[in-house]
Amino acid sequence: MHKKRVVITGMGVIAPEAESLPLYDEILRSGRSLIRHVDELEAFGFEAQNGAIADPLIDPKNELLRLFEIDLTSDFIKLAVKAAYNAWQDAGLPIPDPDSEEVDYDTGVMIGGVISGIEQLVSKVVPLLEKKRPKRLGSMIVQNTMPSGASAYISSIFALGNQAMSLNSACSTGVDSVNWGYHSVASGWAKRMVVGASDAYNPYSWAGFEGMRVLNRNSNDAPEKASRPMSESAKGFVPGSGAGVLILEDLDLARARGARIYAEILGGFSNCGALRGKGSMTFPNREGVIRALKTSFELCNIKPEEIDYINGHLSGTMADPFEVQNWFDAMQLKGRKFPYINSTKSILGHSLGAAGALEIVATILQLYNGYVHASLNTEDLHPAIEKLIGRDAVPLERVDFPEMRIAAKANFGFGDVNSAIVLRKFEE
Amino acid sequence: MNKQEIKEKVIAILKKYTRREEVWENFSDTSDILNDLKINSARLVDIILDIEDEFDLEVEDEAMDRIRTINDVVEIIAEKKAEKKD
Numbered sequence: 001m002h003k004k005r006v007v008i009t010g011m012g013v014i015a016p017e018a019e020s021l022p023l024y025d026e027i028l029r030s031g032r033s034l035i036r037h038v039d040e041l042e043a044f045g046f047e048a049q050n051g052a053i054a055d056p057l058i059d060p061k062n063e064l065l066r067l068f069e070i071d072l073t074s075d076f077i078k079l080a081v082k083a084a085y086n087a088w089q090d091a092g093l094p095i096p097d098p099d100s101e102e103v104d105y106d107t108g109v110m111i112g113g114v115i116s117g118i119e120q121l122v123s124k125v126v127p128l129l130e131k132k133r134p135k136r137l138g139s140m141i142v143q144n145t146m147p148s149g150a151s152a153y154i155s156s157i158f159a160l161g162n163q164a165m166s167l168n169s170a171c172s173t174g175v176d177s178v179n180w181g182y183h184s185v186a187s188g189w190a191k192r193m194v195v196g197a198s199d200a201y202n203p204y205s206w207a208g209f210e211g212m213r214v215l216n217r218n219s220n221d222a223p224e225k226a227s228r229p230m231s232e233s234a235k236g237f238v239p240g241s242g243a244g245v246l247i248l249e250d251l252d253l254a255r256a257r258g259a260r261i262y263a264e265i266l267g268g269f270s271n272c273g274a275l276r277g278k279g280s281m282t283f284p285n286r287e288g289v290i291r292a293l294k295t296s297f298e299l300c301n302i303k304p305e306e307i308d309y310i311n312g313h314l315s316g317t318m319a320d321p322f323e324v325q326n327w328f329d330a331m332q333l334k335g336r337k338f339p340y341i342n343s344t345k346s347i348l349g350h351s352l353g354a355a356g357a358l359e360i361v362a363t364i365l366q367l368y369n370g371y372v373h374a375s376l377n378t379e380d381l382h383p384a385i386e387k388l389i390g391r392d393a394v395p396l397e398r399v400d401f402p403e404m405r406i407a408a409k410a411n412f413g414f415g416d417v418n419s420a421i422v423l424r425k426f427e428e
Numbered sequence: 429m430n431k432q433e434i435k436e437k438v439i440a441i442l443k444k445y446t447r448r449e450e451v452w453e454n455f456s457d458t459s460d461i462l463n464d465l466k467i468n469s470a471r472l473v474d475i476i477l478d479i480e481d482e483f484d485l486e487v488e489d490e491a492m493d494r495i496r497t498i499n500d501v502v503e504i505i506a507e508k509k510a511e512k513k514d
Contacts, residue, residue, distance in 0.1 A: 067447045071471065098447075138477050139470040 010091025108162030170413030174356020240349030
């Protein structure tokens with residue numbers, strides 16, 4: 001069957017201090033860190049006390065969303081619902097009548113997440129079970145902890161009747177959710193997909209990373225310096241939170257309704273290094289990464305030299321130089337200049353499952369508006385990276401780049417998973 | 429506490445679980461909680477928990493199954509209150 005072309009017609013983000021797309025764009029353009037000292041982490045005994053916290057509060061003036069708040073207690077769902085509302089509006093789609101029985105069976109939802117409603121378990125289930133009173137939990141725990149809860153609420157809010165699912169592939173979740181939506185529309189399963197990912201601030205889940213000693217604990221007095229992907233002094237990532245949601249549409253549908261088109265998804269690919277070679281639960285098998293990147297270029301029918309910009313996974317750990325080496329080897333540019341590469345995590349921190357979704361939105365904003373945002377805290381670029389791709393490939397300040405045409409984005413996650421997506425500025 | 433006072437407290441609890449104000453424009457003692465007030469059936473257990481807290485009593489699952497209308501809730505509470513006094 002002929003594959004449909006898939007375009008992005010709407011985007012919404014709930015990032016720390018940035019709940020609108022123009023503000024998110026402005027933050028990326030100006031390269032302003034959203035990382036702050038989190039007093040609660042200090043109170044809980046974390047040595048790494050910085051984070052980026054997105055606000056799950058639903059605006060009481062939002063007539064539609066407040067109808068759904070009665071039984072909505074979970075922060076990751078609230079973030080997803082808010083981002084989906086913004087994306088839906090940004091796409092120029094009509095807000096449905098909540099009392100209508102009409103269902104749109106052509107539009108589906110795929111919202112990923114890693115941590116989901118863990119705070120509900122910790123704050124509600126644990127105390128009641130310790131008192132041997134599980135019946136006192138009432139009815140709302142399951143729908144607020146289940147990973148597909150965000151998709152379920154979004155289908156309900158917008159009356160969407162195609163698939164409503166969630167996926168989790170650790171830090172690859174965001175890219176995989178968007179790729180899933182791409183395949184759904186390309187194959188004809190759905191005509192439109194609401195896709196993305198959400199993860200909320202939660203000291204109980206962040207504690208696991210503190211336990212692993214993978215958070216940067218050397219910068220509590222200078223939060224904006226804490227997230228330093230690709231720098232020689234990178235000493236761990238900074239946890240973040242938020243949600244990114246995109247509206248993907250069959251090009252014919254988007255054209256028929258005269259939608260604004262941000263970019264086209266050319267395709268993507270995901271694999272797993274199977275924890276072989278030097279691969280482990282937390283470090284990638286290099287062969288798997290290179291295969292994933294190469295295969296995504298092949299499936300999208302592009303040559304690596306056509307890529308103008310890379311939005312890396314680049315979380316600010318010792319793995320960053322290896323990641324850049326893997327991109328370099330997968331692309332085999334043979335003496336040609338390496339494209340621009342930056343890390344959106346230098347601004348937003350690492351919001352786990354949501355990271356990929358927020359970073360894809362960032363990639364598209366840069367592609368659509370023609371710039372490459374600064375990769376913060378790369379004054380001391382790692383010498384191995386500088387030697388390989390040169391200082392100029394990693395912007396210390398924003399670079400205006402209106403000619404940008406193709407962007408590649410990848411995330412790599414625990415479990416040795418690798419996911420890539422390729423985006424192109426829309427061409428008729 | 430008389431039945432009128434109980435009813436007022438029950439309505440205050442039920443209001444937490446209705447999506448729209450409009451359902452309260454025309455209601456009576458015999459309004460059906462699920463169909464007329466349009467409360468999701470899963471929320472009945474949350475309503476019962478609130479009632480247990482508000483009236484300091486315990487409502488067993490069998491009693492909950494008998495609830496259809498506002499009046500059913502008031503009657504169950506009145507019964508339980510009377511039992512407590514005995």
